[in-house]
Amino acid sequence: MKKNLVLIGAALALSSCSLISRPADPVTVTVMGLNDFHGNLEASNFSGVMIPDPADPTKQIRLKAGGIETIGGYLDQERANNPNLVFVGGGDLIGASPVTSSLLRDEPTTLALSRLGMQFSALGNHEFDQGLKELLRMQNGGCDSNDTAKACKFENPYPGAGFKWLGANVVDKTTQKPVFAPYGVQEIGGAKIGFIGADLKATPTIVNPSGITTLDFLDEASSINRYVPELRKMKVDAIIVLIHQGGVAKDGFAAPACGSLTGPIVDIVNKLDPAISAVISGHTHQGYSCVVKGIPVIQGDFYGHLLQRLDVTVDKANHKVLSVSAANVVMDPRTLPKNAAMTALLTRAQTLTNAVKGTPVGTLAQASISRTNNAAGESALGDVIADSQLAATRANGAVIAFMNPGGIRADLTASAAGNTATFGDLFTVQPFGNTMVVMDLTGAQIKALLEQQFDNPEAGSSRILQVSKGFAYSYDSTAAKGSRVEAASIKLNGETLDPARTYRVTMNAFLSTGGDNFLAFKDGTNVLQLPNLPDVDALDAYIKANPGLTGGAQDRITRIK
Incomplete structure (x- = not known):
């Protein structure tokens, strides 16, 4: 018994030594x-x-x-x-x-x-x-x-x-x-x-x-x-x-x-x-x-x-x-x-890409069109991009286009003389290579889609879709979930959307699969994939067709409060 006690004591002593720094x-x-x-x-x-x-x-x-x-x-x-x-x-x-x-x-x-x-x-x-x-x-x-x-x-x-x-x-x-x-x-x-x-x-x-x-x-x-x-x-x-x-x-x-x-x-x-x-x-x-x-x-x-x-x-x-010290350091080329x-x-x-990057596309009315949102969540550039996507898909029956704001990565700034935008300028705005998709949604599904703008856990706040000319609606951000968009205010060319009627709508491939939690797109029918129509090509064609392009008027979405 004594022997066991001695062994235990020795073990404790060794353990104590190991705790000493x-x-x-x-x-x-x-x-x-x-x-x-x-x-x-x-x-x-x-x-x-x-x-x-x-x-x-x-x-x-x-x-x-x-x-x-x-x-x-x-x-x-x-x-x-x-x-x-x-x-x-x-x-x-x-x-x-x-x-x-x-x-x-x-x-x-x-x-x-x-x-x-x-x-x-x-x-x-x-x-x-x-x-x-x-x-x-x-x-x-x-x-x-x-x-x-x-x-x-x-x-x-x-x-x-x-x-x-x-x-x-x-x-x-x-x-x-x-x-x-x-x-x-x-x-x-x-x-x-x-x-x-x-x-x-x-x-x-x-x-x-x-x-x-x-x-x-x-x-x-x-x-x-x-x-x-x-x-x-x-x-x-x-x-x-x-x-x-x-x-x-x-x-x-x-x-x-x-x-x-x-x-x-x-x-x-x-x-x-x-x-x-x-x-x-x-x-x-x-x-x-x-x-x-x-x-x-x-x-x-x-x-x-x-x-x-x-x-x-x-x-x-x-x-x-x-100790840990932390600081951000400005990468100042000067x-x-x-x-x-x-x-x-x-x-x-640059040598491998400059030829494509510098290709002139068309002229803007000013040096830059901003992606900054107004109080309702609409931007001048968002209007332009939605309009370009609608224009590119009208032949496929589209009457409304939706664009996710997260896909607009920069202001559209003309880098060439005379406010001329180049392909590189456009690509900086839309670099994802998303292709266009057209599908049918009912008026009720469009209403549900608009409500999903305010129930977006990833965004942490409202994520307002940019919409094409002719489409308009009003919302109250303080209203109850599912009731923030006034159904009577959702209009296409001045006519209130019929919940039961089908409308042909355009979006990019990312949105079409429910990206950014816009799950209403997944319920669309008669889906047409346009693999040969990237979003940047739609914008390219729109700027070429509209010399001296101005930003949208930001009057399509109204925030009541």
């Missing part, structure tokens, strides 16, 4: 994050910083920020300051991209980010724009694309991404196993940093469902937490979440440790395991650096205007985080160096 062995790792890049290889207007107009110093214009050359130059500079730097992504690195990248199937973008040393990125909803098979090709390489006219034209064969997309909550419907790696570990400077990736669970409602039929998108927080124990067993020194979901903060991108963050990301972070050290977020195209439940949560605007910076000091000996390899890559992409 070793002398600290600190190292600082710099984590740079890029979210919602959308293939913007070139700098673009950043609303967060205004500068004097070179043509008139008394006026202010937006800073042109970002661009792969400047991002690369900044990373070079910071690696020289701290070689312990990890470059990661917050999703939507590709998809909805300008001509320079998208006409080459976004291969220049994945190759640029790979050559800049990106290690991991969260999956974003736009990574799935062309379906799972194409995304796997983007990850793994090859030329077996669903668009062989664009694939492998930049580099043949396309070698695949040098970084890993992560998706802890993106699983196969049958096996419920992740289709992409759920997490990755980067060893640098003797430290081990774990990264867990997740996409927003509402992805199926905002991408073409036909491309992701084999996938489930699970709850973000529980999926992330599932892999924390595995990483802790690997004795990582910090765990950082890369998630394509975000929120909104009123403090702005430069405010440190803001406390005003709202939106889906807050609910997710509040459910995360306390072992999470920081969260790099995306999707909402906001710039913020906030703290939720003691965890830094940061997002860097979009298009590469900002890089998210986390300086994480860890104790390698005891596998714990000592003050930052350029990366020569990225200049060469960008030049090649």
